[in-house]
Amino acid sequence: MAEEPQHGVPIELRKVTKAFPGTGAPAVRELDLNIAAGEIVVLLGPSGCGKTTTMRMINRLIEPTSGDIMIGGENSRDIDPDRLRRHIGYVIQQAGLFPHMTVAANIAQVPKLLGWDKQRISDRVDELLTLVGLEPATFRDSYPRKLSGGQQQRVGVARALAADPPVLLMDEPFGALDPITRERLQDELLGLQDDLAKTIVFVTHDVDEALKLGDHIAVMQRPGHIVQYATPAEILTNPADDYVEQFLGGGSSMRLLRLTKVGDIDLDQVPYTTEDADAPGVLKEIERDGRGYALVLDGMRRPLRWVTQSDLEGRQGPVGEAGDPVGGTISHRMTLQDAMEALLNADNDNVPVVGRRRAYAGALSLSTLQSAIQSIKARERERRTRRNLA
Numbered sequence: 001m002a003e004e005p006q007h008g009v010p011i012e013l014r015k016v017t018k019a020f021p022g023t024g025a026p027a028v029r030e031l032d033l034n035i036a037a038g039e040i041v042v043l044l045g046p047s048g049c050g051k052t053t054t055m056r057m058i059n060r061l062i063e064p065t066s067g068d069i070m071i072g073g074e075n076s077r078d079i080d081p082d083r084l085r086r087h088i089g090y091v092i093q094q095a096g097l098f099p100h101m102t103v104a105a106n107i108a109q110v111p112k113l114l115g116w117d118k119q120r121i122s123d124r125v126d127e128l129l130t131l132v133g134l135e136p137a138t139f140r141d142s143y144p145r146k147l148s149g150g151q152q153q154r155v156g157v158a159r160a161l162a163a164d165p166p167v168l169l170m171d172e173p174f175g176a177l178d179p180i181t182r183e184r185l186q187d188e189l190l191g192l193q194d195d196l197a198k199t200i201v202f203v204t205h206d207v208d209e210a211l212k213l214g215d216h217i218a219v220m221q222r223p224g225h226i227v228q229y230a231t232p233a234e235i236l237t238n239p240a241d242d243y244v245e246q247f248l249g250g251g252s253s254m255r256l257l258r259l260t261k262v263g264d265i266d267l268d269q270v271p272y273t274t275e276d277a278d279a280p281g282v283l284k285e286i287e288r289d290g291r292g293y294a295l296v297l298d299g300m301r302r303p304l305r306w307v308t309q310s311d312l313e314g315r316q317g318p319v320g321e322a323g324d325p326v327g328g329t330i331s332h333r334m335t336l337q338d339a340m341e342a343l344l345n346a347d348n349d350n351v352p353v354v355g356r357r358r359a360y361a362g363a364l365s366l367s368t369l370q371s372a373i374q375s376i377k378a379r380e381r382e383r384r385t386r387r388n389l390a
């Protein structure tokens, strides 16, 4: 049986500076950064702002000129660099796989260094390939050049995870992939992270990637400092200054739509009933509500039909099959953007939202969406004001 994965540890950078010899301004300047255990923190910024240098100081591929880096409470200066790097997985653009080694041999590198026996290594390789969505029998003995960019990147992630390190550093890992593969790998990374809860430092200059993946985002500016360190929603609704605002570009409301899940907002509550309910009673309730319709649910609370006032007028006995089938439903897991798409294509203004086991959870309309975005913005503004006053 597989062992429980090792969860992430906190990382703290204290006044970390890197000045490369013979250059002008330092590449990274007195950088403070606190990364909580199990979080994905994205370093976001334009080329040359010091993202890669910051990341490589964490695994000591680059030694800081001054300052301290604490990993799981230990000063990285006190950890042997080889031991440190075995406890920190590293994924780079285009995977950086060794072309003359099979996929299995690439993944097995660190376990081999750690002296694991053959059987343990082989089991681990298969487990990891499965974890990143590659069939072991097909891919184990392949050479990297036979693989697509996305598959190579998956192997890169498997290799970084091989010795189950608590920390992963990912430097533009999806930068060279086409947009569809890129999105898929981002989703898979988030899925993996749900189970693994590693501490991940992720470098990108792609705003949407940062907003999607980051629990927190550090927006960096040349030369080597952080302008804002906050959650994606906070950065979108309250950019710290003009630089951050410009870097984000326009469309912050659209981005909030992409970032927020239907389950995170207040849904509309419409009257609901069942097929065996008494029609005149339901009619009364519809009249009282004033909207003119109700939702009929089955025994498992799954939406079946919309019934309107006129469907029920004069009807005696149970509601039965009165009304029209609900065209479609919206899952509580959908982003607001996907929900908006569904609403624009729906026949009704209101679409039922379903949660676990497709049970009714509320309803959504374009105007509910609009007020949700407005209240997210207002909430973030309020939080910031409170913080500034504190």
Ligand SMILES: Nc1ncnc2c1ncn2[C@@H]1O[C@H](COP(=O)(O)OP(=O)(O)OP(=O)(O)O)[C@@H](O)[C@H]1O
Pocket (backbone or CB within 6 Å): 020, 021, 023, 027, 045, 046, 047, 048, 049, 050, 051, 052, 053, 054, 205
């Ligand atoms: N080995 C080095 N020697 C001298 N200068 C360096 C070295 N590595 C990086 N730099 C400089 O440090 C600064 C920060 O570089 P870094 O690679 O960290 O930026 P970055 O934000 O990761 O950029 P990119 O997105 O282009 O990778 C740049 O001005 C770069 O030229």
